[in-house]
Structures are given as structure tokens and as C-alpha cells.
Amino acid sequence: MSEDARRWTIGELAKASGVTVRTLYHYDEIGLVKPGERTASGHRRYTEADLRRLYRVRALRGLGLSLDEIAAVLSGPEDDLGTLRNLLGAQLAEIEIQSARLGQLKQQISGLMWLMDKSVMPDAEQFMAALEMISVYETYFAQELRDHLAKRRVELGDERLTGLRAEWMGLVRETRELLLAGTPVEDPRVQEISARWEAMSAALQPGDEQVKQQLTAAGMALWRDNSAGLSEEISRQVDWLEAGDLPAVIDYLQRARNARESGE
Missing domain, CATH: 1.10.1660.10 (Multidrug-efflux Transporter Regulator; Chain: A; Domain 2)
Structure with missing residues (x-):
């Protein structure tokens, strides 16, 4: 110089x-x-x-x-630029996780506000039941798994998620009608709904196979131990769904899947 x-x-x-x-x-x-x-x-x-x-x-x-x-x-x-790029990549990943967690929190708060908006004075029992379901969910899904799910929700976006929820309710309704009509699980209509159900579930899952297996195991444990409470909470939000309908629908679809796999 x-x-x-x-x-x-x-x-x-x-x-x-x-x-x-x-x-x-x-x-x-x-x-x-x-x-x-x-x-x-x-x-x-x-x-x-x-x-x-x-x-x-x-x-x-x-x-x-x-x-x-x-x-x-x-x-x-x-x-x-290699070191800088690696560090920025790590920063971006952390930001995405934080964004996903905020999205998850937003969804939970929106759900509670929806309950409040159903009447001028919120039903305290219903409100507490919703809070309890959130606590149950967090018990079965570790933070890492919740992050994977939250990130997947961000990837799908609100519009796609809204469509999937509507599709899910439509499948539940169609399955319930076939179940009440005594339709055999081998019937092509039941088999078609079962395949759509599996495809929709796959769309919600992250791509990592190990994570997918962990999520599936956690979801099965959650449903096994809390199906009655979950069904009751969902039935409160759907006029045409009785508390015992959802377990029967899921069992019906599982039997349809077993029938399809045994025939392959």
C-alpha cells in the first residue's frame, strides 16, 4: 500500500x-x-x-x-464460495423449518378460532377438546417429525391443502355410504376409493422413505390409542358424521386394502 x-x-x-x-x-x-x-x-x-x-x-x-x-x-x-454456500444452505434450511413451524402454529390457532366463530360464546368443552387433541398429537409426533410434516404443508401450500381436506371428507362420505349399504370390500367401487385414499395419504407425506415410515408408525399409534377421542372431535365439526363412523370407515378401507393385496 x-x-x-x-x-x-x-x-x-x-x-x-x-x-x-x-x-x-x-x-x-x-x-x-x-x-x-x-x-x-x-x-x-x-x-x-x-x-x-x-x-x-x-x-x-x-x-x-x-x-x-x-x-x-x-x-x-x-x-x-464453497464454505459460504454451505453455511447459507444451513441457514436456509433452518429458516424453512421455522417457517413450517409458524405455519403449523397458524393452522392450530385458525382451528381454535374456527371453533370460536361457530357461536357467539365458544363452547368451553369443545375448545378444551381441541387443545387436548393438539397435546395428544405432540405426544405421538416428536418435534423432528412435526417439522417434517409442517415443512410438507408449506410445500403443498394452502390451496392444495384445502383441496386435499375437501377430497378427504368426500372420500369419508362415499365410504360411509357404501359401508352402510353393506357393500363388500371386494366391490370395485370400494377398491377405487381405497386406492384414492392411499394416493391422497402419499401426497401428504415427505419424500424420505425413513421419515415416511416413522410418520406412519406414529400415526398408527396415535389412532390406535385415541381413535375414540379423535372421532368424536371430528364428528363435532361434521353434521353428517356420527362419532363411531370414522373408526368403522377406516377399518372398512383397511379391509379393502387387505383384500386387494391378497388378490395381487
């Missing part, structure tokens, strides 16, 4: 960059942004290279990286 090149005192650099003097002291202490020069009396003097490094630090902080992560990025050559 030429002797007439610009240097900045710590106060001048703080004013020019918008970073506090205290922060610059800290960056110096941890070796993140150190002044390139010192005067004979020991005062810091920052060079143009130091200024550029400081702006890179600020940019990376703006992306949510920690100081340790920033140090890792800046330890390599300036054109080495």
Missing part, C-alpha cells in the same frame, strides 16, 4: 461504516477485523482492505451468520 493511501481511525471507521466503536474493539479482540496498521503510539489505523473486510462482515451478519461462521468464511480466499 502506498504511503498516501487512506487510513481511518477507529472513530472514523465507525462513523463511515455504521458500526459502533465498541463493536470494532470486539472484532479486533477476536481477530475478525483487525487494523492493518498501528501508529508509533499504538493507535489503530484501518486500511482500505480492512474496510472491505468490515463490509463483508456486515453483509454476512445481515444474512444471519454467527461471528464464528463469518470467521470461517473469511478464513478462505475471497473467491472461495
Whole structure:
């Protein structure tokens, strides 16, 4: 660097960059942004290279990286994008999980508000039953599995989910009618509904096979232990559905699936 090149005192650099003097002291202490020069009396003097490094630090902080992560990025050559890309990928994944969790919370709150909107004065028993179902769900599905489900909901989007819910209720209604009519599970109409049910369930699942197996096991355990309460809660929201209908419908579809698999 030429002797007439610009240097900045710590106060001048703080004013020019918008970073506090205290922060610059800290960056110096941890070796993140150190002044390139010192005067004979020991005062810091920052060079143009130091200024550029400081702006890179600020940019990376703006992306949510920690100081340790920033140090890792800046330890390599300036054109080495591999480390930065990996860190940003990890940041993006974390943001997606947080977004999915917010979406899950939004859905739960929306459901409770829907219960409140059904009458001027909410039914306390119904409200508490909904809260209890949320607690039961969280008991069977660990946070990691809930994150997978929440992320999948975000991927599908509200419009697609609304369509799937409507399709699910339509399948329940069709199956119930066939069940009440005494239609054998081998009947092509029952078999067609059973296949549609499985396809719809697959659409809601993440692509990872191991995660899919874990979700299936958790869902089966949840239904096995709480089918009565879940059925009662759902029947409260659907005028034409009795509390005992849903377990009968699911058992009917399971028998239809078994019949199809045994005939293959």
C-alpha cells in the first residue's frame, strides 16, 4: 500500500461504516477485523482492505451468520464460495423449518378460532377438546417429525391443502355410504376409493422413505390409542358424521386394502 493511501481511525471507521466503536474493539479482540496498521503510539489505523473486510462482515451478519461462521468464511480466499454456500444452505434450511413451524402454529390457532366463530360464546368443552387433541398429537409426533410434516404443508401450500381436506371428507362420505349399504370390500367401487385414499395419504407425506415410515408408525399409534377421542372431535365439526363412523370407515378401507393385496 502506498504511503498516501487512506487510513481511518477507529472513530472514523465507525462513523463511515455504521458500526459502533465498541463493536470494532470486539472484532479486533477476536481477530475478525483487525487494523492493518498501528501508529508509533499504538493507535489503530484501518486500511482500505480492512474496510472491505468490515463490509463483508456486515453483509454476512445481515444474512444471519454467527461471528464464528463469518470467521470461517473469511478464513478462505475471497473467491472461495464453497464454505459460504454451505453455511447459507444451513441457514436456509433452518429458516424453512421455522417457517413450517409458524405455519403449523397458524393452522392450530385458525382451528381454535374456527371453533370460536361457530357461536357467539365458544363452547368451553369443545375448545378444551381441541387443545387436548393438539397435546395428544405432540405426544405421538416428536418435534423432528412435526417439522417434517409442517415443512410438507408449506410445500403443498394452502390451496392444495384445502383441496386435499375437501377430497378427504368426500372420500369419508362415499365410504360411509357404501359401508352402510353393506357393500363388500371386494366391490370395485370400494377398491377405487381405497386406492384414492392411499394416493391422497402419499401426497401428504415427505419424500424420505425413513421419515415416511416413522410418520406412519406414529400415526398408527396415535389412532390406535385415541381413535375414540379423535372421532368424536371430528364428528363435532361434521353434521353428517356420527362419532363411531370414522373408526368403522377406516377399518372398512383397511379391509379393502387387505383384500386387494391378497388378490395381487
